[in-house]
Amino acid sequence: MIDATLLESAASPSTNFDAFAWVEEALSSRSGDASYLTPLVPQLALRSQTLAQTLHASLQHVSLAAPALQTRLGALQQNVTPLARRLDAVQEACATDSVSATSPGQDLRHLVTLHEAKRRLQSCSQALVEAARWGRNVRACFAAVEDPTLLSQVLKSDFKLKNRTENEAEALPNRVREMQTSLEVLKDLPGAWDRKQTMERLCAQIEAAVQPRLVTSMREDDLGDVAPLRWCLDVLGSVDRAELVREEFCRTRPAHVHRVWYAYSEQSQTEQEKEEGTGESFASWLEMFYGDVLRMLQRESRNAKKLFGSDTVISVLLALLHNTLEPLTKSFRDRLVPSGPGFHLGRLLRCFQATRGFAGRLVQFFRSLEIDFGVTLVNSDNNVVHAEDILRVVFEPYRLYFTEYTRFTSDALTDALLRLVPAFNASTNREQGSAGIDDEFEGQVEGDAAPLDEFSQHLEEASEAVWTLVNESLQQCYEFTGGAAFPEAVEAIGAAVQQFTLALSATVPAIRKYCNTVPTSPCGTLENELCALDTRIRVRMREQLVQFFAPPELASCQRIFGSEGKVAAMEPAPTATEFVDLWTAAVASGALAAFLRTVCSIPLLSELGAQQLSADLGYFYNVLSAVGGEGNFIVDDLRCALDMDLPAHMQHVEELRAECDNPEKQALAKINDCVTSMRQRTLEPSRRLSAASSGHGSANLATSQFY
Structure with a gap:
């Protein structure tokens, strides 16, 4: 028992360990017989080696910091010496009551000098404190990172040894933050580049030591107590790598669901569907799989809330959903159309109905989270995926069947x-009917x-x-x-x-x-x-x-x-009368198009022809009315326009063109413009003839005047 106590005291990390007192205590406990202390010599040697290394590191640090400190102390001494003389002069003046008229100005300068000296002393004191803190934190952090047992105790929540000594790994995040503060304070002092390199090396070692243990913890089916994961989040956050915890959480947690998906046997599926003849095996299994996914999201929502907080839990779950379904897209698409028979849309629809129901439950789940946590998809952090992305990742396996x-x-x-x-x-009929039949009855047999x-x-x-x-x-x-x-x-x-x-x-x-x-x-x-x-x-x-x-x-x-209970509103099927009306309207539209095409192909249209065309339009209007068709605005407008004379018809075209915002008026303007062009072309031959006649008369008059 005495040996155990001595060994424990020798292994103590306390900086106040006294080796001489330890030896005296060991000798007194053994009545001065040094032979009994032989088993304790290795532990004492290890302790001596540790102390020597610590002393060497401290001396090395002092050797680096001592010149700068000596320089600052020398400068401070030079600044304090004049101040001492001035203080002596002030003291003499106060003692002899011989204060000159210029003493207020000198006193003010003295106070300014005192204030500057005080500020420099405080800066020097803070630099000394931060340098000492930097050294302690560097030694403690590297010792915690390089000792795998300390990290294992934290990640396994093993605090049995906590009564004897404090686990240095628990304080690692705070020590790293203190080092960053010290690094900022000491950035203008010599050795700043070495301290920066030390900080970068420590951050890299922390990430390399914590990340594998984080992956191992995340792969557990049941996370249980998330305190070790919160410690990982804290320590990685101290080195600006907190996103690793979230990425690993979203990447690793769907592993159980993926194992369930790939455990589904395609061969057993095909055999069962051949026996049933319905093709509903995969669709039924898909509904159960979607249930597993939803339960996984509900379970991980509680873990994410404990680990990341309520503000980011929705964005974490959205990334988790994407990492759950996106890797299964190709396999999902292959199972929708299995090898063997051709494509069956009915099978696809049964799976689509299961997916559609899952999407509805998924949206309701996220809406309930918004109500419970008081956050929305819009107000969450910048990494959030919008609601349409949820539906996109859920329905992505069906994209090929939509596009093709x-x-x-x-x-x-x-x-x-x-x-x-x-x-x-x-x-067969010919063989049965042709036996024993005469040639005269052959035609009847063939005509059976x-x-x-x-x-x-x-x-x-x-x-x-x-x-x-x-x-x-x-x-x-x-x-x-x-x-x-x-x-x-x-x-x-x-x-x-x-x-x-x-x-x-x-x-x-x-x-x-x-x-x-x-x-x-x-x-x-x-x-x-x-x-x-x-x-x-x-x-x-x-x-x-x-x-x-x-x-x-x-x-x-x-x-x-939509909700499952609502019945989708559908238009009633058209009756026979309605279908006849639709068919009549279609035929009338085609007949009108053919009629207008024929009218527009007329090269010339005289006044008599315009009257005849107006009569034909009236007959067409009567036919439409007889079969129950509705009046047509083109027929009505052309009938009225053909009854006008040519100038009035042209004025009507200009009025129609003026209404640029009315498509019907523009269509009428184009048709009437075509008709007016026909009517104008009938007047061009007579105009040319009259022009030729007037030109011939003028020529005769000029000839007679010439002669």
Whole structure:
């Protein structure tokens, strides 16, 4: 027990250690027998070596600082010597009461000198204090950084040895800040460059010693007590590297979620989906994965609040979310379209619905954080990511399918439609019907209508299935893009239906051959139906466009941010009468365009022709009224303008041109200008003729006068 006490006292870092007193105490405890002190000799030798190193460092520091200090003391002595003489003179004057008239001015100068001496003494004292503090802090900081056991005790919160000695690593941040203060105070004294190099070397060693231990602590599944991490933040902040803690937190904490993602077996997914036949396995698993991500964010929000404070917790979580989902984008996209069969938009939509629900819960989570912490995304620090960036990183895996929607949808729909094309094969019927048939009945056998009826039945069923797939494709477009990709959806449907009609047309030669018809003869109702298929599809697509038309921005926002319980407002499907009105308006617009194109191609328009054109416009107006069409402003304006004479018509054109802000007036001005040009050209031949006649008369008059 006595040996342990002596060893502990010899290992004490106290600067007041007395080696002689220690030896006397050891001898007295052993009754003066020095042989019992042999086990203590190594510890005493180590202590002596440490003291020698400390003494050597102190002497080296004194040798560097002593010349400058000696110089300052010499200058101070030179300044104090005249002051001493003046003080003696003042004392004599006060003792003899022989104060001259000039004493107030001299006293003022004496006071100024005293004040300057006081200031220099204080500066010298502060420099001495800071130099001593710098030396102590340098030794303590390097000792703490170079001793790995001290750092391990702090990071593991192991304070069992704290009763015996204070852990120097705990005070490391404060000592580094004191060193920075001393460095600023001593910057004008000799040795400033050496002190700066020492500070830079210490900062580099602190970062190199703390960062690996920080990474190890951050990789724990449960951070538990964040006091060691706060110490890392404090010590790295003292060397202006506090951002390392935040970067490591956002980079390392998603590791558990990433392990869950990559643990999902693609092979088991494919096998399960083949067994179920629904393709919902990955979508169901994706919902559970998103739940894990949200729970991770909730858990790390508490850790981030304890570690970084409430002011920056939202920005930290946004960076954490980005580091969680961004590395998974490529793998996510590969799982949306697995190897094997072609692209399935239904599978993509099920995953998209899960992602959309996760985005809604995510926005609600960040809004709740704003309320709890009293901060917003706008008022947070400069590194914050805006709300649209949250949605961008969440929906990034689907970007490819938005940008190339036409290609993916067209390929998928084409494959589905081609599987619906019925095959016409009459070989079996011919073999069954031709056995034992005479030549006179051969034509009847060849004209057997059973294969045609069967093919027609299959074609009718395929037509219904085609409409179903077209409706489903448009509905999927609405679900996936909120209506924003309707032009691409229409293009994809058109391409797929074109391939379907081409495949159907390829069956016509077999049908003609079966019916023994020449290539130029018609094939009856079946061929007419095939020829009219494209027109029917186009009309159906127009109906679908009217039914599903909605503002894309509003639909997308409702799908992403709207509540689950609300039913999206949809326009009712048009009735047959409404569709007829739309079709009539389209036909009328086309007829009016053709009519105006014909009018503008007229080279000359006489007054009689203008009256006839006005009558034709009146007839066109009556036709529009008979079919229920609305009046057209172009027809009404042209009818009135053609009833005017040419000067009035030209004045009407100028009035229309004057209204520059009205597009309708400008369109009318261009049409009327074209008509007035036609009417003017009819007058040009008569004017040229009259001009020629007047020129000939003038020439005759000049000739007669000449002769």
